[in-house]
Amino acid sequence: MKSLGSIRRDFAPWIDPASSPFLRFEDVTKRFGDFEAVDDLSLSIFESEFFALLGPSGCGKSTLLRMLAGFEMPTSGRIILDGEDMAGIPPYRRPVNMMFQSYALFPHMSVAKNIAFGLKQERMAKGEISDRVQQVLKLVKLEDYAKRKPDQLSGGQRQRVALARSLAKRPKVLLLDEPLGALDKKLREETQFELADLQHQLHTTFIMVTHDQEEAMTLADRIAVMDKGRILQVAPPAEIYEAPKSRFVADFVGNVNVFDGTVRSATGGRVTIETTGGFDIVAERDVGVEVGQRVSYVLRPEKLKIAAEPISGPNVMEGEVWDIAYFGPVTSFHIRLDTGAIVKVAMVNATRQSPLQLTWHDRAFVTFDEDAGLVVTQ
């Protein structure tokens, strides 16, 4: 049996008919004036899941999170958390906590006071509060910084304080709005793994908003790809990448070649697509299509093979080497077909030396297997 992205996941309550969702958005719409920020959206999230909302800036991710936190009221629809309808419950009574994009640390309070703030609202005993503060400080490795004020911390440390503060009350759901957005690349990568570990330890349900596909892929159990207030696809990272349901999803997550065309024949397990570029693509059929239907064929660059000599068989394209970029693990080629279209090919550098000798303006041949890409209808 084959698996997508060579990962077997044991945590998959969304395919288990016996498990029921912990959190549900039911036909939620949010309008600001005439503008529809969230458009009739339904979504189920399970307990202990690390869920990512991924989409371009302005697609309504933060708005969705803010409705769950209680800062915005849905124009219509319901939000149900652990069996309870959230309508009419003010933010300060909801069992969720949010880590803000700007961190929103209280500048006049020390790190410890910031973290204790939420606990004090619960009328927790003094000793218990300080125990809990110590505990979360340890979790984010900031034990030595308890007495500092936020402006005496680095960006990465502030991020951890914000995280610690939102975790301190042990919320049922932790909301993270672009939690790593303000960190530099290296720190972001380190923090990603820490965040994943933390979620694993705590078993808290995490909902993270991000516009960074790599971040979503690294961290999430499932990703919802959003655009213009709608959810286009909800699936585990490997499925989003290897089996995108639409052009937008394929294009937004990772690099992709898209060939538009018309179905010329669909027989047995195969379709033949006549592309607008003039060549035919023979592909495995995994969606229902009819002859004459307009479809797109999406193909990841690393699923193409490149050669300097002519290749025979179906699914071969020929063109000129237009651009080469060496990234270390992969070398990326841009091949310009005679129609002018650019095809992206990523060659994995599996060995230190390669017999392939190509330079700018050489003729190159590109081929792919029938199951390398995906036929999408939207």
Add this chain to the structure above:
Amino acid sequence: MGEAVKPGAVEREKSGGAGNRRKWGIGSRGLFRRVVIGVPFLWLAGLFLVPFLIVVKISLSQTAVAIPPYLPTFGDPSTWWSGLTQLTLDNYVWIASDDLYFNAYTLSLAIAAASTVLTLLIAYPLAYGMAKAPPAWRITLVMLVILPFWTSFLIRVYAWIAILKPEGLLNQLLMSIGLISEPLVILNTPTAIFIGIVYSYLPFMTLPIYASLERMDHSLTEAAADLGSPPLKSFWTITFPLSLPGVIAGCFLVFIPAAGEFVIPDLLGGSRTLMIGKTVWLEFFTNRDWPVASAVAVVLVAILVVPIVIFQRQQARVG
């Protein structure tokens, strides 16, 4: 290839240019800094310190029937030494020995303090409302707050006489709606002084508070709510402490000038409330006793320097 060039360029900068530039930088910046600090310093010295020292000197002189009405005058350099020996602390002793001055000082400080509190109570909600208004409105609201400055201060205080006097607008209004049957006596009472000061100094309290509230990150109160704090509690634990710099600035901007206020108590307060500004005026123009008037003014400055220094410390810490 690109990488081969870069290290070379960095190298060159390190070996020569940067060091020299830094040396030159310090030199020219030092001069520049001295000029930048020096100009306002000379300005303050010429327009504040010198006149103040003249006032101090007059306060140490003796009244005389002359022009100017005090001795010594230091006109002729040859009499400077004998002039210096004539300076005396008599005027300060006089001020200390007469209850009138003590009462005027305490009354001034009490009225200034009370009206500062009143102004704060009105200005804070005003500033809060302005800061929470839609961003597009805010500029207009700020303009409305400073609008009174387009009219002369004196005229605005006179206008209050027309409003507050027994047959004035306020009493006419209250009587016509039947709330009172006889005119209220407000003019020439401390109440009128409070009204005048609160009205006149409201913008000085409102604007700094507005500035500190407006630049506060809105997500802070959201974070407080998210962590379980109801709105009123969030106000006292987050919003108010963070607006304190504005509150303190506003209080000083009201308290200090209000303590020395002359026009408002003179026009609205009548003759029975003798504040220190009025006292200076009386000594100066009615008694023609410039030395005592100067001594009263110098003592007022000395009293107010304390809060000013606290204010400066506070501002420095915020900055």
